[in-house]
Amino acid sequence: xxxxYLNELNPVQRSAVMQTDGPVMIIAGAGxxxxxxxxxxxxxxxxxxxxxxxILALTxxxxxxxxxxxxxxxxxxxxxxxxxxxxxxxxxFARILRFEAExxxxxxxxxxxxxxxxxxxxKTILNEMGLDDKIYKPSLVLNRISGAKNNLISAQQYLSMxxxxxxxxxxxxxxxxxxYQAYETRCFKASAMDFDDLLFxxxxxxxxxxxxxxxxxxxxxxxxxDEYQDTNFSQYLIVKKLAARHLNICVVGDDAQSIYAFRGxxxxxxxxxxxxxxxxxxxxxxxxxxxxxxxxxAANAVISKNKAQLRKVVWTDNNPGERIKVMxxxxxxxxxxMVANQIxxxxxxxxxxxxxxxxLYRTNAQSRALEESLRKRSIPYRxxxxxxxYKRKEIKDLLAYFRLTINPNDEEALKRxxxxxxxxxxxTTLEKIIVAADEKGVSIWNLISALQEYDVVxxxxxxxxxxxxxxxxxxxxxxxxxxxxxxAMNIAKSSGLLKELNADKTPExxxxxxxxxxxxxxxxxxxxxxxxxxxxxxxxTLDVYVRDIALLTDADEDDEKDAEKVSLxxxxxxxxxxxxxxxxxxxxxxxFPSQLSLNSVEELEEERRLFYVAITRAEKHxxxxxxxxxxxxxxxxxxxxxxFIQEIDQSLLEYxxxxxxxxxxxxxxxxxxxxxxxxxxxxxxxQAKAEQSGSYTRRGTSESPATAAAQKxxxxxxxxxxxxxxQSGMEVIHEKFGKGKVLQIDGRNSERKATVFFQExxxxxxxxxxxxxxxxx
DNA sequence: CTGTCCTCACTTTTT
DNA sequence: GTGAGGACAG
Numbered sequence: 001x002x003x004x005y006l007n008e009l010n011p012v013q014r015s016a017v018m019q020t021d022g023p024v025m026i027i028a029g030a031g032x033x034x035x036x037x038x039x040x041x042x043x044x045x046x047x048x049x050x051x052x053x054x055i056l057a058l059t060x061x062x063x064x065x066x067x068x069x070x071x072x073x074x075x076x077x078x079x080x081x082x083x084x085x086x087x088x089x090x091x092x093f094a095r096i097l098r099f100e101a102e103x104x105x106x107x108x109x110x111x112x113x114x115x116x117x118x119x120x121x122x123k124t125i126l127n128e129m130g131l132d133d134k135i136y137k138p139s140l141v142l143n144r145i146s147g148a149k150n151n152l153i154s155a156q157q158y159l160s161m162x163x164x165x166x167x168x169x170x171x172x173x174x175x176x177x178x179x180y181q182a183y184e185t186r187c188f189k190a191s192a193m194d195f196d197d198l199l200f201x202x203x204x205x206x207x208x209x210x211x212x213x214x215x216x217x218x219x220x221x222x223x224x225x226d227e228y229q230d231t232n233f234s235q236y237l238i239v240k241k242l243a244a245r246h247l248n249i250c251v252v253g254d255d256a257q258s259i260y261a262f263r264g265x266x267x268x269x270x271x272x273x274x275x276x277x278x279x280x281x282x283x284x285x286x287x288x289x290x291x292x293x294x295x296x297x298a299a300n301a302v303i304s305k306n307k308a309q310l311r312k313v314v315w316t317d318n319n320p321g322e323r324i325k326v327m328x329x330x331x332x333x334x335x336x337x338m339v340a341n342q343i344x345x346x347x348x349x350x351x352x353x354x355x356x357x358x359x360l361y362r363t364n365a366q367s368r369a370l371e372e373s374l375r376k377r378s379i380p381y382r383x384x385x386x387x388x389x390y391k392r393k394e395i396k397d398l399l400a401y402f403r404l405t406i407n408p409n410d411e412e413a414l415k416r417x418x419x420x421x422x423x424x425x426x427x428t429t430l431e432k433i434i435v436a437a438d439e440k441g442v443s444i445w446n447l448i449s450a451l452q453e454y455d456v457v458x459x460x461x462x463x464x465x466x467x468x469x470x471x472x473x474x475x476x477x478x479x480x481x482x483x484x485x486x487x488a489m490n491i492a493k494s495s496g497l498l499k500e501l502n503a504d505k506t507p508e509x510x511x512x513x514x515x516x517x518x519x520x521x522x523x524x525x526x527x528x529x530x531x532x533x534x535x536x537x538x539x540x541t542l543d544v545y546v547r548d549i550a551l552l553t554d555a556d557e558d559d560e561k562d563a564e565k566v567s568l569x570x571x572x573x574x575x576x577x578x579x580x581x582x583x584x585x586x587x588x589x590x591x592f593p594s595q596l597s598l599n600s601v602e603e604l605e606e607e608r609r610l611f612y613v614a615i616t617r618a619e620k621h622x623x624x625x626x627x628x629x630x631x632x633x634x635x636x637x638x639x640x641x642x643x644f645i646q647e648i649d650q651s652l653l654e655y656x657x658x659x660x661x662x663x664x665x666x667x668x669x670x671x672x673x674x675x676x677x678x679x680x681x682x683x684x685x686x687q688a689k690a691e692q693s694g695s696y697t698r699r700g701t702s703e704s705p706a707t708a709a710a711q712k713x714x715x716x717x718x719x720x721x722x723x724x725x726x727q728s729g730m731e732v733i734h735e736k737f738g739k740g741k742v743l744q745i746d747g748r749n750s751e752r753k754a755t756v757f758f759q760e761x762x763x764x765x766x767x768x769x770x771x772x773x774x775x776x777x
Numbered sequence: 778c779t780g781t782c783c784t785c786a787c788t789t790t791t792t
Numbered sequence: 793g794t795g796a797g798g799a800c801a802g
Contacts, residue, residue, distance in 0.1 A: 060792090061792090088792065089792080090792050091792090114792090115791085115792090195791090195792050196792090198792085199792095259790075260790080260791075260792095262789080262790065262791090263790080263791065263792080362788095362789070362790075363788055363789055363790075364788080364789085364790085365787095365788055365789090366788095368793090385790095385791085419778095422778085422779070424778070424779095425778090426778045426779080427778080428778085429778090550792090551792065570789090570790065570791090571790080572789090572790045572791065573790090573791085591788095591789095592789095594788090594789050594790080595789090596788090596789060597789080606790095607789095610790080631793080632788075633786085633787060633788075633793080634787095634793045634794080635793095
């Protein structure tokens, strides 16, 4: 047997790979070859005669699973890897739930509600219960329900738990438990499960049907869980139960990279693991192969500020590399320009392809300014996350028709399309139907497909509803006999959706039409490909295609054609990835760390771990940037540098100059001034180069960016008295730009800005609250 | 019942 | 700056 692959591992990695029996915990620092260990471990099992069907590997994304399968396939050189049970918790247990659905009273083709569906259903329920959705904010209600489910608290239990109901009463939402109960009932009636149900119901299944649990315990002789630090209680319990028979359970995680506590992940699970399996073997992967010494040291310094952590020492043999650059820009737009400029330069200097670059941010909303700047410089990029393809309105509309065809009880799908394209079934009619269905205890579909029996709708609407029902019925009739593509195309046409979209010739309308085409093409592709594994369903029907689409995310898409692009994503989405050059942008108080995290130490520590994850994505080059002003909720806001920057040892950093030279609203295409850096406190080669090129001028004062920002803040909320009377035509003098003439005044109060033509530097826009203008005539 | 215009709330992070 | 939802007119 060829076991050469074992030589590619360091001693600890090798021991972890070869320790296949019994409980194993692998604490894997960032960049320590965790994925390598996991894949080799599975390959090792396969090489030793273990059947792929008896290995369960739970990963964090579908993409990670797919990549791992490929690598395993490469090592073992057989197609056996396709038979591994490998995927996210959600997709693996959705699959099991479909097998066992009838035990829970669900059909096997149940719908998976995504977050939008859930919220929409909650809104409907609030409406029916006469509750104010300003108090019972749907997203909040859903969070609460989700939290309950992740801790395995059913609606019934929720209502009977004193503490919880008391909590809700105190927060002014005493009916929350009832909403949860109604939500659960409605999901069941719609034959739908939400994301949390996939885990919750799996637990119910295993608890109420010991023989089913036994079956899967027997099947999965070897279980592996990646990113264990991000599992919640519900997931923890599933794993614990499944592993109870063979005890061959291996979890891999890094407490320093736990960033999903907000959705119920529990670092406690790592500690529980030690408690549950006292005889466990523990391996610590501490050598970092990914990043330069500088980056590793910076990351260690940051994470050491956290109180809650497991002891481990991440170290590296790699070169020190260059210092981490800290960039201050005047605005978010300039930050984008700086990033674009830096990418351009680094690429030229180091011969790096675009795919080596990533720009990471805290919130999706930050991507806009970055996109614009990259576009201006013609730098190709790809955005991960944000509005995924499957979340676009037109795609959701067509998918809703598919969903309704497969499962007509799907209430959310029905509400979405019953009057789209418009067919004269209005709001009043729909509301009547929904209320009546709820009263009679039947699904909406049951009611409208037997409309004569229920006397709720009169007049012209009856005919229209009957037509709609007949249309859906005709789709259903072809569900099993027709392949997915033919049926999908038929639905797109007969529903009128294609026609509706085609009629819209605006650029957005054309794009929507193209998206529909893309979806249909995807379905055709699906029909033409053979299923990979032996126990996968063989039919290529629409039912199979739509099955787990709610579980797909952007990150799961194949991106061969996107190979030569810069990646833009949230830090959360960057988890598990690595890039030669990384930009972490928006390092400002109230943004990163988020202002919502400042209430508790726990949340702040999670933000810090998030920063740790961001830093450790970088192999060679790392730039941290922050801006003095930033557009947020449509307004310019002032920003101070993030505390996280100060937590890095200053000797590892290299600062650029504060942006003193330019006006705050000057987004000119002159990128040159960003090329220069100044190291602090000592001079560097970088500085010499910058000074040579004369690309920046030193300010008279030697204040740090932080104090400069603080001073700015003091004056940020009012406009100096002498400028209140500023009018167009006046002559002014500016400390940097010299003499100029006011052309125009816009905005009001603190947002007032002047367009000024300066003799020396041309036209500039200046915010009056910042610009120190003197009126001279 | 449909379409348009206006207001307002929104920004964590994701399966 | 944006998207969803409400008010109002046709």
